[in-house]
Amino acid sequence: MASTTVAAPRWASGAGATGAPVVDAVAERVSGRQRVGVGWWIAVGWLTVVALLALLAPVLPFVKDPSSLDPDALRQGPTLAHWFGGDDGGRDVFARVVWGARVSLFIGVASVSVGLAIGGFVGLTAGYFRGRYERVVMSAMDVMLAFPSLILALALVTFLSTPGEQGGSMFTVTAAVSIIAVPSLARITRAATLTFARREFVTAARALGAKHRRIIVREVLPNVVPPMASFALLAIAVVIVAEGALSYLGLSVQAPQPTWGNLIAQGRPQLDIAPHIALFPCAVMFITLLSLNFVGDKLRARFDVREVRL
Amino acid sequence: MKTMRGKLMHLAAVLVVVSFLTFLLVNLLPGGPERAILGTNATPEAVASVRADLHLDDPIPVRYVRWLGDALSGDFGDSYTQKVPVSTLLADRLPVSLTLMAYAQLLALAMAIPLGILAAYKAGGWFDRIANTVAFGMLSLPNFIVAVVLVFFFAVGGMSVFGVHLGGSYFPATGYVPFADSVTEHFRSVFLPALALALGQVAIYMRLLRTDMIATLQEDFIGVARAKGMPTRRILLRHAFKPSSFSLLTVAGINIGALIGGAVIIENIFVLGGIGDLLVRSIFTRDYLVIQSTVLVIAVGFVVVNFVVDVLYAVLDPRIRVSETASASGHGAKALARG
Numbered sequence: 001m002a003s004t005t006v007a008a009p010r011w012a013s014g015a016g017a018t019g020a021p022v023v024d025a026v027a028e029r030v031s032g033r034q035r036v037g038v039g040w041w042i043a044v045g046w047l048t049v050v051a052l053l054a055l056l057a058p059v060l061p062f063v064k065d066p067s068s069l070d071p072d073a074l075r076q077g078p079t080l081a082h083w084f085g086g087d088d089g090g091r092d093v094f095a096r097v098v099w100g101a102r103v104s105l106f107i108g109v110a111s112v113s114v115g116l117a118i119g120g121f122v123g124l125t126a127g128y129f130r131g132r133y134e135r136v137v138m139s140a141m142d143v144m145l146a147f148p149s150l151i152l153a154l155a156l157v158t159f160l161s162t163p164g165e166q167g168g169s170m171f172t173v174t175a176a177v178s179i180i181a182v183p184s185l186a187r188i189t190r191a192a193t194l195t196f197a198r199r200e201f202v203t204a205a206r207a208l209g210a211k212h213r214r215i216i217v218r219e220v221l222p223n224v225v226p227p228m229a230s231f232a233l234l235a236i237a238v239v240i241v242a243e244g245a246l247s248y249l250g251l252s253v254q255a256p257q258p259t260w261g262n263l264i265a266q267g268r269p270q271l272d273i274a275p276h277i278a279l280f281p282c283a284v285m286f287i288t289l290l291s292l293n294f295v296g297d298k299l300r301a302r303f304d305v306r307e308v309r310l
Numbered sequence: 311m312k313t314m315r316g317k318l319m320h321l322a323a324v325l326v327v328v329s330f331l332t333f334l335l336v337n338l339l340p341g342g343p344e345r346a347i348l349g350t351n352a353t354p355e356a357v358a359s360v361r362a363d364l365h366l367d368d369p370i371p372v373r374y375v376r377w378l379g380d381a382l383s384g385d386f387g388d389s390y391t392q393k394v395p396v397s398t399l400l401a402d403r404l405p406v407s408l409t410l411m412a413y414a415q416l417l418a419l420a421m422a423i424p425l426g427i428l429a430a431y432k433a434g435g436w437f438d439r440i441a442n443t444v445a446f447g448m449l450s451l452p453n454f455i456v457a458v459v460l461v462f463f464f465a466v467g468g469m470s471v472f473g474v475h476l477g478g479s480y481f482p483a484t485g486y487v488p489f490a491d492s493v494t495e496h497f498r499s500v501f502l503p504a505l506a507l508a509l510g511q512v513a514i515y516m517r518l519l520r521t522d523m524i525a526t527l528q529e530d531f532i533g534v535a536r537a538k539g540m541p542t543r544r545i546l547l548r549h550a551f552k553p554s555s556f557s558l559l560t561v562a563g564i565n566i567g568a569l570i571g572g573a574v575i576i577e578n579i580f581v582l583g584g585i586g587d588l589l590v591r592s593i594f595t596r597d598y599l600v601i602q603s604t605v606l607v608i609a610v611g612f613v614v615v616n617f618v619v620d621v622l623y624a625v626l627d628p629r630i631r632v633s634e635t636a637s638a639s640g641h642g643a644k645a646l647a648r649g
Contacts, residue, residue, distance in 0.1 A: 143324065143328065143331070146324055146327075146328050146609065146612065146613050146616075147328065147605075147609050147612070148568070148570040148571045148608060148609070148612050149567075149571060150570075150571030150572075150574055150575070151570065151571060151574070151589075151605060151608050151609065154574070154589065154590070154593060155332075155601070155605050158593050158601060159335050159336075237450070241452045245452065245454060245571075245574075245575050248575060248578075248579075249574075249575060249578055249590050250590075250594070251590075251593065264454065264455065264458055267458075268458055268461070268579065271458070271461055271462045271466045271483075272466035272467060275462055275466075275469065278458050278462075279458075279459075282455045282458055282459065285452070285455065286450065286455055289450040289452070290446075290450040292450075293446070293449065293450045294450075297446075
């Protein structure tokens, strides 16, 4: 879900960052100013709050036990005691959304890290060594992209799970989503590597007799990391959506363990009588994804990552 | 045509690899397919009969070729839970999914084209800014959330805010009515699902068309047309839109992959009974032959669509037909635009 800017002319720069991030990045570099705006800080703030809540959920006093049943809160709308209301079992929806964030954020960060490690290695070596190795490896990546990603995710979760297990465990879901993230991350790393592997400082290092390993680690990698890091945020958003879709379908981490996807699925049949059960998780998930995309897009514009595809 | 032959070879290679991987999925299951089908407590006789039925004692390449040959002739085997040929299940479900995806695609283009043209015409203006902001938001909205919100406001009655009632029950929340049964009910039953699937695409298409239109409007021939006193409307629609629509068409083709993934979940939310619904149900009942066949059909469909888009792109855009270097840049635009 990345921006799709293709060669915007200069005079379009007035259209705002979302329309022409590349142009904005150029303008910023020319003017030497590094402005990110209030919206960017609000987005960072939201992400920090969600991450802290998720991390500290077991110890925070105002985050209730997500599985304790309170008969008084049965399908009740938001109150002071239950900020997001209660679900059909009288469980606190706010606590469940916070505990759901643990699953979404963990799988998001873990799979993108695994994807970056594998995809990054593949992309870096393919972009550096080129030749037959590059062709073979990148063809393998293309074959993985030949499957629609959600279908591949469904198939992988199904076939990675042990027989008799309904849906996936944290491990199988993380593994499946990581595999799906690898080809896109490999392509982007390769694209970034290609731009640096031909630069003078690489030639200079080679002339000084540096080995491939040293050139890749000391010369190329440090230049590839910033664009990759900004893209990682966008990738986390994509992964959270994929996990949400799997768990909406009941194929991710199983209920009663709350996830954003299964909370929305749980609230879906009750939209007419207790809409808050589905709508609060929807809202939190949307704002989180929006923040990730916004922060990532701004950073990406700064580091000018061209080939974007996930 | 040399490039055409190369593309066909590439297509064939990808199809072989994709089908082989799909075939391997079932065979790599822990305990083998027979355990997966029968469960861990099956009797040795039942296991032996399934092994014989699926020819599991033959080497993998032999089984792959046999399986592929059967699949090509439309024989995907029988569903273990539903006791009917998988091909019958697919034939029943496929039209629903294809209908949903076609409507979603049409709806998305119908919304995105006017929005993109308008945004590009007054680039930087208030309409452009609002459209861009909304599009950015839409890109962060997973389609299952869009679906739930649409159901809430347009199917189950909506909500009252400060005494003002928003929404109502205009459309059914679930179910699919075939076109042949009732035309109006058919469109009512697919409108919300198609819209839920389309909205995410609108944002992608609109932004893409806007960028290309802005570039085209810079060209000399637009200036000439304007100097001749041609009406703006005509310039935008006749002169600027066509050359700006190539990447839009390509991306619309590529996005069919995203639509397939989206359709799985949207069908599930609206209980439409399409191929995605079949896939998810089969996963729950561990009906591996159905899962395997469904994944095969979807993946092959996706690969073929991408191939057709690639060929059409070359046919439509004269720049690419003429020079090979241009085709490289076209490829770059495509890679960029796969959102």
